[in-house]
Amino acid sequence: xxxxxxxxxxxxYLVLFLLFSVTGCAAAQVGGxxxxxxxxxxxxxxxxxxALKGHCCNKCLxxxxxxxxCEGPKMRTTCSPCPDGHYMDEINHSKNCRPCRVCRHDYFxxxxxxxTEKQNAVCDCNDGYKRIYIDEYTSECQxxxxxxxxSPDSFRKEDxxxxxxxxxxxxxxxxxxxxxxxxxxxxxxxxxxxxLIPASxxxxxxxxxxxxxxxxxxxxxDNHTFKEGQFQMLxxxxxxxxxxxxxxxxxxxxxxxxxxxxxxxxxxxxxxxEEKYGYAGMCAGTRTF
Numbered sequence: 001x002x003x004x005x006x007x008x009x010x011x012x013y014l015v016l017f018l019l020f021s022v023t024g025c026a027a028a029q030v031g032g033x034x035x036x037x038x039x040x041x042x043x044x045x046x047x048x049x050x051a052l053k054g055h056c057c058n059k060c061l062x063x064x065x066x067x068x069x070c071e072g073p074k075m076r077t078t079c080s081p082c083p084d085g086h087y088m089d090e091i092n093h094s095k096n097c098r099p100c101r102v103c104r105h106d107y108f109x110x111x112x113x114x115x116t117e118k119q120n121a122v123c124d125c126n127d128g129y130k131r132i133y134i135d136e137y138t139s140e141c142q143x144x145x146x147x148x149x150x151s152p153d154s155f156r157k158e159d160x161x162x163x164x165x166x167x168x169x170x171x172x173x174x175x176x177x178x179x180x181x182x183x184x185x186x187x188x189x190x191x192x193x194x195x196l197i198p199a200s201x202x203x204x205x206x207x208x209x210x211x212x213x214x215x216x217x218x219x220x221x222d223n224h225t226f227k228e229g230q231f232q233m234l235x236x237x238x239x240x241x242x243x244x245x246x247x248x249x250x251x252x253x254x255x256x257x258x259x260x261x262x263x264x265x266x267x268x269x270x271x272x273x274e275e276k277y278g279y280a281g282m283c284a285g286t287r288t289f
Contacts, residue, residue, distance in 0.1 A: 063117035
């Protein structure tokens, strides 16, 4: 075979090699696309989840959390028990368990059932208190109101369902002061104020009402939202001294906050309070023009 023929065969082999190489790459790419599409369309059962690699893995049982995905189909997910102070009440593939609820003794709560790895703690109100719902998500334990017609051991029951409208309690008493024709429940009154008072002037108000800097900082630290912190600050004021009797605001503190709002120039807030609670002229000597 002469030199010219050998050159022609080398060119033929090179062309065939390149052809097979291109064909192989294309086949691999097509195979990869098909596999990717298959993984995307893969549907896992309700007790499974789709791993990052695209296959289905079993979820962890209640009381456990996920440590690592399963390595492949028909292999098990690595799960570990919830640590102390945490729980998980459903099958899951979360890396973290949920923190247990802590009953607030300073809010008149007591532990009804402890937290386990499979269920959260349940809190109840202390004896002589009952849970009152402020709105759909907020509740508190309030001291039961003793009816004048009943013995001290009997308590008047109130509606425990979340209120559709925050308003004035309708309980009647012939011993209420002349300038307070109706009782005002403290918690709804506070929430009503929070919608009226400008946020930029709120701390000025609570400081004028005598709430200490320590209580202000504590309320901001212990509550998750700004509104919850504001509520706690006013609650500290409302429960000072003889401020609250069975969850109702006293005449003295009602007069104090009205006077403070007027001193701050927030007369429109006082007008709104007067309109809502029906105090035509407020208590004697409170409002000046």
